[in-house]
Amino acid sequence: MKIGILGLQGCCVPHERKFAALGVDCCRVVFPEDLTGIDGLVMPGGESSTMLKAATPGLWSAVGDFAEARPIWGVCAGCILLARQVDNPSQQSLGLMSIDVRRNAYGSQNDSFIDDLELNLTAVVHIEAIFIRAPQIMQVDDDVKVLGSHGGHPVMVESRRHLATTFHPELHESMAVHEYFTGKVGRHSDG
Amino acid sequence: MTDEQRKLNIGLAQMLCGGVIMDVTTRDEACIAEDAGASSVMALERVPSDIRKQGGIARMSDPEMILAIKDAVSIPVMAKVRIGHFVEAQILQELGIDFIDESEVLSPADETHHIDKWQFKSPFVCGATNLGEALRRIGEGASMIRTKGEAGTGNIIEGVRHLRTILREMKLLAQLDEGDLFAEAKRFQAPLQVIQEVAKTAKLPVPNFSAGGVATPADAAMLMQLGAEAVFVGSGIFRSSDPQGFAGAIVQAVTHFRDPGKLVEVSRNLGTPMPSIGAGQLSAEEKFEHRGW
Numbered sequence: 191m192k193i194g195i196l197g198l199q200g201c202c203v204p205h206e207r208k209f210a211a212l213g214v215d216c217c218r219v220v221f222p223e224d225l226t227g228i229d230g231l232v233m234p235g236g237e238s239s240t241m242l243k244a245a246t247p248g249l250w251s252a253v254g255d256f257a258e259a260r261p262i263w264g265v266c267a268g269c270i271l272l273a274r275q276v277d278n279p280s281q282q283s284l285g286l287m288s289i290d291v292r293r294n295a296y297g298s299q300n301d302s303f304i305d306d307l308e309l310n311l312t313a314v315v316h317i318e319a320i321f322i323r324a325p326q327i328m329q330v331d332d333d334v335k336v337l338g339s340h341g342g343h344p345v346m347v348e349s350r351r352h353l354a355t356t357f358h359p360e361l362h363e364s365m366a367v368h369e370y371f372t373g374k375v376g377r378h379s380d381g
Numbered sequence: 382m383t384d385e386q387r388k389l390n391i392g393l394a395q396m397l398c399g400g401v402i403m404d405v406t407t408r409d410e411a412c413i414a415e416d417a418g419a420s421s422v423m424a425l426e427r428v429p430s431d432i433r434k435q436g437g438i439a440r441m442s443d444p445e446m447i448l449a450i451k452d453a454v455s456i457p458v459m460a461k462v463r464i465g466h467f468v469e470a471q472i473l474q475e476l477g478i479d480f481i482d483e484s485e486v487l488s489p490a491d492e493t494h495h496i497d498k499w500q501f502k503s504p505f506v507c508g509a510t511n512l513g514e515a516l517r518r519i520g521e522g523a524s525m526i527r528t529k530g531e532a533g534t535g536n537i538i539e540g541v542r543h544l545r546t547i548l549r550e551m552k553l554l555a556q557l558d559e560g561d562l563f564a565e566a567k568r569f570q571a572p573l574q575v576i577q578e579v580a581k582t583a584k585l586p587v588p589n590f591s592a593g594g595v596a597t598p599a600d601a602a603m604l605m606q607l608g609a610e611a612v613f614v615g616s617g618i619f620r621s622s623d624p625q626g627f628a629g630a631i632v633q634a635v636t637h638f639r640d641p642g643k644l645v646e647v648s649r650n651l652g653t654p655m656p657s658i659g660a661g662q663l664s665a666e667e668k669f670e671h672r673g674w
Contacts (some may be wrong), residue, residue, distance in 0.1 A: 198636050199399040199420055201392075201613065220636065235396050237456050243418025243629070244636040246643075266507075279455055293455055299479040300502055302389045322392045323457065323479070361392050 194219040196230040198244040200236020206359035210370040222252035230261045230375030231270025258294045259287045263353045287349050288331035295326030309338040317364040319357040369379040384454040390504030390524035393589040398556030401632050404615040406429050408453040417628030421457040429486045429533030430616035439487040440467040465491025474503040481505045485672035486532045501565035510543045512550035516571030529670045530593015532615050535657030537600045540593040596654040598634030598647045605638035622652035
């Protein structure tokens with residue numbers, strides 16, 4: 191199994207460390223051809239508006255094609271890219287999950303926070319969730335399952351193939367979310 | 382700053398990796414920077430090259446202008462305070478600025494103390510020319526280090542020297558026995574605990590960005606290839622002949638920093654870079670890099 195990390199901008203290295211600890215190979219994805227031969231893709235935290243500008247032509251349509259068969263996990267900025275609709279301000283997105291997302295919904299860095307979170311993964315797990323200038327998931331359709339909520343808003347959701355978190359599992363101790371995504375990738379993999 | 386807040390602050394610095402932080406002086410410039418793909422903007426009244434030309438005391442910018450820029454963009458906004466000027470930092474924290482730059486580009490306010498950054502919730506970025514300086518700032522609570530370079534010159538040589546120096550000093554530290562680290566802490570005038578951490582990993586415990594003298598996409602890509610995790614561009618964007626073009630090209634160069642083909646593409650027909658100052662043209666007193674202790 192090989193997992194790609196979208197390497198346009200943002201927080202890539204901590205994901206690579208987590209997957210390495212799980213024995214999963216990683217590579218960076220910058221060009222459309224980098225998607226060949228990988229089984230899942232992580233779109234990491236960072237600035238979504240930067241990622242939109244830094245992408246080479248053809249990358250997003252290739253990610254869209256990839257998403258037809260393979261899982262994508264969007265973290266924070268990546269969750270914004272996965273969404274159907276984005277506001278505050280409105281922004282282009284890939285529409286790969288039926289969720290509506292508000293950017294910087296909690297405010298500036300002084301409003302970033304860490305809190306305990308209960309997640310319904312294969313079992314119920316409790317983690318320390320790190321929210322950094324986080325977006326909020328404002329609406330989810332019926333084909334999207336909520337795996338964790340905070341303050342009345344979903345913060346971890348999944349569709350049949352894809353996964354989105356508004357917090358940063360790559361920065362906390364727990365391996366649970368990386369294990370969960372690896373499992374999802376395994377189920378969709380040809381091997 | 383609690384341990385939790387420190388994790389959040391270093392986390393924000395990690396989110397800015399692989400990006401370009403651009404100096405902007407107006408709302409319009411902030412929008413141009415964001416549209417070009419800047420991962421953050423630095424709000425200030427005068428870019429470093431103008432501070433150099435005009436002379437006098439350079440201070441924190443008017444909160445009104447910082448707020449106007451904060452209002453204009455959705456990306457994180459940084460702003461500068463003078464070295465040691467903890468009250469300017471209190472004001473920026475109150476404004477809800479995302480990152481405070483305790484910067485040598487402004488006139489220092491204290492000749493012995495830097496700000497005690499542990500007293501603040503907001504994250505700080507500080508400049509460094511060598512490892513000792515970087516580790517002293519981290520000991521004081523900085524969540525991000527940037528090499529100083531020589532701001533406002535359009536000359537990359539100082540930035541390259543500072544980055545190479547820090548990276549080399551970390552590699553050497555990692556070779557030493559644990560018993561040697563006590564002496565190294567004295568030599569570097571830095572906290573032992575941070576020295577031990579660097580000796581273990583050969584990396585700073587916070588992201589290591591680069592700044593000062595970046596004028597072209599090639600300059601930015603060079604810092605990235607040397608090992609910078611992101612790049613600050615001061616006068617290089619809005620004192621060039623085509624700010625929009627330079628901003629977009631430098632963003633592309635930082636994403637594709639190892640790709641010569643892409644670097645050719647973004648460097649072609651770009652226009653004239655910012656006016657530059659040669660390394661020998663500045664006296665020691667005129668150099669910003671010597672500010673900080």
